[in-house]
Amino acid sequence: MNSISTxxxxxxxxxxxxxVMKYAEMGYWEPDxxxxxxxxxxxxxxxxxxxxxxxxxxAAVAGESSTATWTVVWTDRLTACEKYxxxxxxxxxxxxxxxxYFAYIAYDLDLFEGGSIANLTASIIGNVFGFKPLKALRLxxxxxxxxxxxxxxxxxxxxxxxxxxxxxYGRPLLGATVKPKxxxxxxxxxxxxxxxxxxxxxFTKDDENINSQPxxxxxxxxxxxxxxxTRASAxxxxxxxxxxxxxxxxxxxxxxxxxFAKALGSVVIMIDLVIGYTAIQSMAKWARxxxxxxxxxxxxxxxxxxxxxxxxxxxxxxxxxRLAGVDHLHAGTVVGKLEGDPATTKGYYDxxxxxxxxxxxxxxxxxxxxxxSLNKMMPVASGGIHAGQMxxxxxxxxxxxxxxFGGGTIGHPQGIAAxxxxxxxxxxxxxYARNSGRDxxxxxxxxxxEAAKKCAPLQQALDTxxxxxxxxxxxxxxxxxxxxxxxx
Amino acid sequence: MRLTQGQFSYLDDFTDxxxxxxxxxxxxxxxxxxxxxxxDPHPRNTYWEMWGHPMFDNPDAAAVVYEVNECRKLxxxxxxxxxxxxxxxxxxSIRMSFIVNRPEVEPGFRLIRQxxxxxxxxxxxxxxxxxxxxxxxxx
Numbered sequence: 001m002n003s004i005s006t007x008x009x010x011x012x013x014x015x016x017x018x019x020v021m022k023y024a025e026m027g028y029w030e031p032d033x034x035x036x037x038x039x040x041x042x043x044x045x046x047x048x049x050x051x052x053x054x055x056x057x058x059a060a061v062a063g064e065s066s067t068a069t070w071t072v073v074w075t076d077r078l079t080a081c082e083k084y085x086x087x088x089x090x091x092x093x094x095x096x097x098x099x100x101y102f103a104y105i106a107y108d109l110d111l112f113e114g115g116s117i118a119n120l121t122a123s124i125i126g127n128v129f130g131f132k133p134l135k136a137l138r139l140x141x142x143x144x145x146x147x148x149x150x151x152x153x154x155x156x157x158x159x160x161x162x163x164x165x166x167x168x169y170g171r172p173l174l175g176a177t178v179k180p181k182x183x184x185x186x187x188x189x190x191x192x193x194x195x196x197x198x199x200x201x202x203f204t205k206d207d208e209n210i211n212s213q214p215x216x217x218x219x220x221x222x223x224x225x226x227x228x229x230t231r232a233s234a235x236x237x238x239x240x241x242x243x244x245x246x247x248x249x250x251x252x253x254x255x256x257x258x259x260f261a262k263a264l265g266s267v268v269i270m271i272d273l274v275i276g277y278t279a280i281q282s283m284a285k286w287a288r289x290x291x292x293x294x295x296x297x298x299x300x301x302x303x304x305x306x307x308x309x310x311x312x313x314x315x316x317x318x319x320x321x322r323l324a325g326v327d328h329l330h331a332g333t334v335v336g337k338l339e340g341d342p343a344t345t346k347g348y349y350d351x352x353x354x355x356x357x358x359x360x361x362x363x364x365x366x367x368x369x370x371x372x373s374l375n376k377m378m379p380v381a382s383g384g385i386h387a388g389q390m391x392x393x394x395x396x397x398x399x400x401x402x403x404x405f406g407g408g409t410i411g412h413p414q415g416i417a418a419x420x421x422x423x424x425x426x427x428x429x430x431x432y433a434r435n436s437g438r439d440x441x442x443x444x445x446x447x448x449x450e451a452a453k454k455c456a457p458l459q460q461a462l463d464t465x466x467x468x469x470x471x472x473x474x475x476x477x478x479x480x481x482x483x484x485x486x487x488x
Numbered sequence: 489m490r491l492t493q494g495q496f497s498y499l500d501d502f503t504d505x506x507x508x509x510x511x512x513x514x515x516x517x518x519x520x521x522x523x524x525x526x527x528d529p530h531p532r533n534t535y536w537e538m539w540g541h542p543m544f545d546n547p548d549a550a551a552v553v554y555e556v557n558e559c560r561k562l563x564x565x566x567x568x569x570x571x572x573x574x575x576x577x578x579x580x581s582i583r584m585s586f587i588v589n590r591p592e593v594e595p596g597f598r599l600i601r602q603x604x605x606x607x608x609x610x611x612x613x614x615x616x617x618x619x620x621x622x623x624x625x626x627x
Binding site: 160163164167168169170171200219223226227230231233234235236237238239263264265355373376421424425428429431432435436437451454 | 489491492493495496497498499500506509510513529530531532534571572577578579580581582583584585586596597598599607608609610611613
């Protein structure tokens with residue numbers, strides 16, 4: 001059992017006498033503190049070790065993520081130390097989760113270097129995550145003040161300009177990841193790109209681990225892919241793209257690959273989350289300077305986002321990536337094969353696409369967040385989705401999203417182009433139905449059946465994947481459930 | 489070939505009723521609908537000719553259908569599209585775009601490859617229709 005103490009900050013000379021003192025007494029617990037508009041606020045889910053007081057644990061998190069060390073130091077008195085101390089100001093037990101607490105911690109803006117995710121994260125998720133008195137610690141959400149948001153570039157292109165460049169409006173974009181993800185030669189790889197794009201997709205995509213391997217070196221891939229992209233563009237009269245993954249061992253390598261993609265006329269390049277925050281910000285800056293859409297594949301995120309008790313929520317990663325400046329980021333499908341509770345996923349999508357996020361506890365959003373006109377990020381839905389789910393996808397994910405049907409395109413019985421056409425027809429038919437006022441969510445299967453009468457590839461897609469769903473319990477659902485106003 | 493720009497090019501060509509239904513959706517969202525035409529369908533030809541200004545205060549999609557048909561009288565052998573503008577902050581751009589008229593024959597695009605060193609190819613896409621001067625293409 002853990003208690004919630006009523007510790008008070010020690011003041012005067014006693015505060016600085018040498019030795020060890022409770023964090024909550026050192027000024028890291030200020031229950032009366034009202035966060036300033038310019039404070040960065042972090043919400044942590046803390047699980048103290050047995051017997052550790054929840055307030056002391058929260059104060060320790062505040063201390064270790066700002067100015068504190070394990071003992072009193074007199075050099076504090078050379079600084080405006082009260083300003084630089086992060087302040088835990090609220091600790092609530094987590095509903096229905098014995099032993100877990102939500103700790104709200106406010107940080108003065110001067111603790112952070114402007115425009116640097118690396119600096120922000122070095123404090124907020126630095127030493128503190130290994131702190132012994134805690135069993136587990138999770139960063140659930142952050143409030144980023146406008147003054148701080150304005151120090152970041154934000155998405156290099158943004159949803160609006162991306163659509164203008166692609167000349168594509170009024171419907172989700174369609175994509176597919178080339179499969180098999182490893183082993184194809186450059187020539188064979190480009191074939192998949194060509195077929196998928198000429199069949200009706202807007203984008204194809206390298207997978208996260210396609211870089212420059214013995215079976216296909218990067219230059220070869222870029223050359224064949226751009227032949228495919230341009231051929232498909234000529235065949236349809238549409239702007240097409242393929243996310244050329246420039247992820248590499250060094251920044252120098254990544255810049256070289258990005259420059260080559262630009263020279264070949266690509267509209268988009270891709271990086272993986274594993275390259276790190278600074279590298280992501282560098283590529284975002286390059287993308288802004290070179291009119292390039294920047295796709296980020298969130299490779300690796302589940303190592304720290306998936307478990308509810310420890311790590312960093314994906315909603316926080318999404319906020320950091322919007323600041324860092326990527327244009328596309330994977331955000332879940334709800335109905336596909338990868339983790340994604342509908343309410344939590346809606347919270348992510350709102351963080352990507354809205355100008356302002358009001359606090360929405362049922363979607364896991366704990367703070368009002370003003371994005372201060374930073375560009376919007378295009379969410380990407382990928383992983384185990386197919387044409388038969390089109391009504392559900394549009395219902396849950398909306399219009400400004402890239403729907404990526406990898407297996408659902410390439411696995412089509414009549415070939416890749418037929419698979420692409422099936423997806424495009426299903427999409428356009430569903431958008432048509434929605435716009436004309438039909439109850440497309442409930443009538444979805446009917447709408448698809450009607451569209452398939454005129455499109456054999458769609459009929460074949462529906463027959464092949466008709467009942468495929470991935471219905472597993474989510475490991476990361478919101479802690480707060482709205483109480484219905486009317487009993488059902 | 490079939491030019492597949494716009495959000496409904498993979499469906500059957502639109503009837504007047506289809507145009508009305510989709511334009512009314514745009515109007516009901518608070519967007520302004522306008523009609524544009526071109527005889528240069530290059531994917532990066534951003535500025536099609538405007539058939540008048542966007543219909544900023546028009547509440548009824550029947551007027552859009554009327555303008556499309558007026559435009560057809562003069563430019564029936566060309567591409568005509570309907571687009572919807574959203575002036576709300578943070579968007580201030582196009583929300584919908586769909587083709588409502590196409591030439592009888594769509595000759596498509598030529599892909600020109602300029603071969604350079606290191607296997608690099610510079611690509612250019614040209615509409616076959618643009619071999620002829622503006623105004624003398626298609627019909």
